[in-house]
Amino acid sequence: MAVTDIDLDLLRELHRQIVTIREFETELLHASRRGDLADATHLCLGQEAIAAGTMAALRPDDLITSTHRGHGHCIAKGADTRRMMAELYGKASGYCRGRGGSMHIADFSLGICGANGIVGAGMPIANGIALAAMLKGTGQVCLSFFGDGAANQGSFHEALNLASIWKLPVVFVCENNQYAVSMAASESMAIENVADRAAGYGMPGVVVDGNDVLAVREATTAAVGRARTGGGPTLLECKTYRISGHYAMDPDRYRPREEKQWWEKHNDPVERSGQLLVERSVSADELTALRKRIRTEVRDAHRLAKDDEPCPDTIETCADIYTPQEPLADSGPVPDGSPDKTFVEALGQAIAEEMERDGRVVLIGEDVGKRGGAFQVSAGLMERFGTDRVRDTPISEAAIVGCGVGAAMQGLRPICEIMFSDFVTVAMDQIANQAAKMRYMFGGQVSVPLVIRATSGCAGRARGAQHSQSLEAWFMHTPGLKVVYPSTPAEAKGLLTAAIRDADPVIFLEHKGLLQDVGPVPEGEYVIPLGKAAVKREGADLTIVSYARAVHIALHAAKRLEGEGIGVEVIDLRTLVPLDAQTLLASVRKTGRVLVLTEDCQTAGAAAEIIATITDNAFDALKAAPLRITARDVPLPYSQPLESCALPNSSIVADAAKRLVQA
Ligand SMILES: Cc1ncc(C[n+]2csc(CCOP(=O)(O)OP(=O)(O)O)c2C)c(N)n1
DSSP, X not given: OOGGGSOHHHHHHHHHHHHHHHHHHHHHHHHHHTTOSOSOOOOOTTOXXXXXXXXXXXXXXXXXXXXXXXXXXHHHTTOOHHHHXXXXXXXXXXXXXXXXXXXXXXXXXXXXXXXXXXXXXHHHHHHHXXXXXXXXXXXXXXXXXXXTGGGGSHHXXXXXXXXXXXXXXXXXXXXXXXXXXXXXXXXXXSSSOGGGGGGGGTSOEEEEETTOHXXXXXHHHHHHHHHHTTOOOEEEEEEOXXXXXXXXXXXXXXXXXXXXXXXXXXXXXXXXXXXXXXXXXXXXXXXXXXXXXXXXXXXXXXXXXXXXXXXXXXXXXXXXXXXXXOOOOOOOSOOTTOOEEEHHHHHHHHHHHHHHHOTTEEEEETTSSTTOOTTSTTTTHHHHHXXXXXXXXXXXXXXXXXXXXXXXXXXXXXXXEEEEGGGGGGGXXXXXXXXXTHHHHTTXXXXXXXXXXXXXXXXXXXXXXXXXXXXXXXXXXXXXXXXXXXXXXXXXXXXXXXXXXXXXXXXXXXXXXXTTOEEEOOSSOOOOOTTOOEXXXXXXXXXXXXXXXXXXXXXXXXXXXXXXXXXXXEEEOOEEETTOHHHXXXXXXXXXXXXXXXXXXXXXXXXXXXXXXHHHXXXXXXXXXXXXXXXXXXXXXXXXXXXXXXXXXXXXXXXXXXXXXXX
């Protein structure tokens, strides 16, 4: 399209945005050089036209995920530079109340669904955002920005594939500034263009001059139009160059000086967009005045943020990790006459009832649909609720969980199934860096009501080290997650129902050794609020604290000890985060002796944390040092005798309990 055909006001606006980004980033560069700013400030100098050009193709309610180099995206999407500056200075009036900083600016009211400090992480999340838009029928499109370096991350490949097969309304925008820190794109890829990879995922790949704002706008308009009308994703590669170092204080010795100078002198987006206005008879004086005005505005914003805005109150240090919510009503004991069900059936019932009750609940995972889940938990749900809400995925754990994160942020209630908890390793960034941190990092702007279900523990079926591990301690160690691990079919139903209704990310572990257990399960709505332990057996001499299958080992040992005149109280924690310290400590105060039993291994494990809670709060009540019986610190072996030797059993527990009572 010829420049004469473009609305002059639009050209002015594009140039204004480009200049604003340039002035903002230049101001930050100077502030960093003076030592005023954190050095993890990544500037997008030289890349401004991509932000302005892409955003000009969007509706105001369209959405974006951004990167560590995301100031320009935020400004072009309408963010307030004063609040951005305040965030960069860690001030209370910043976008994330000082908790996010340069790499985590978000404004959900403007559709800025978060910049991201993890290279490549935004793309799976964008899929979830787009999925929510698609299922809600809003017509929104999500742009997901990333760099040439990020195109070598697994998350890129998983996300593009999933977006393509699900025809999600997303546009993947690669800002190819030709370097990932010091590594040139030509060294990190064996092909010329990132966009060439689109062919492998069955979507259009488009290369555009990223310093030509109108070309960027035109290409984005086409891609957005395609996405909005059900045509699916596009990979849009904008070729550009960052004219500053990787971060503000980067000495940047790895790029030829002449190369930098060429881009600065001959391909500067500010000059080029200004030239478009000159061609439309806008005077040089007007452009100079505009730049001066913007510079003053940016400097005022900077001064205000640095000198005048207050820091957050330290009382806020631990705010917004979890979402404040009304406590759920406890359905109470299992009614007499409740029909017997397996653990698997109880889980399936909880999901089905919640899907029936709440149209926002969707199930995502490998084989969850046609096959009914690896363990048959979701059998029949695809037929009942349709393929929109029960979604089979490729084997792409990071894409599955990332999709859940994005969809949850946009108001769905996704349940992501990971077949075996051992496989969460592949999705751990999305769990620990994204789901767990979003709410806090973005200053409480957003909640992530996501359930990640995974079978866990050892079923005694010789599944070996990569299908048997107990990984609850990893999740307990991650602020922002809740961790649930039930021991009976009824509790599986009640707790999963509560997990799905919870506003925060919940890791819901299903012990493989319990899946075929049978027990009474209430019909209809049945809720056990998270964070409530159960006293499974009362006793006066010793408390055994446990959860999941180990509870049954504890009960077995307790029964044996009863014959020997030892009264054992068994506490089933049911939820590890939040931990019901009240029930735990009340029992310890009553018996004065405690044994913590887990199938988790010992070092830095769940048992250590539970014991620390006891000694921190009830040391005075203890008649003997607390004891822990755990799995040995080994990857679980395959051979049956070895596997048994690695795990606790009721004889070991009973013997230890006797010693403890006699101590
Ligand atoms: C998963 C991950 N690995 C490494 C880093 C450190 N890191 C931050 S930015 C960056 C380079 C990213 O390059 P690219 O994707 O091309 O974006 P650019 O910085 O060029 O905008 C690296 C390696 C990170 N933040 N996250």
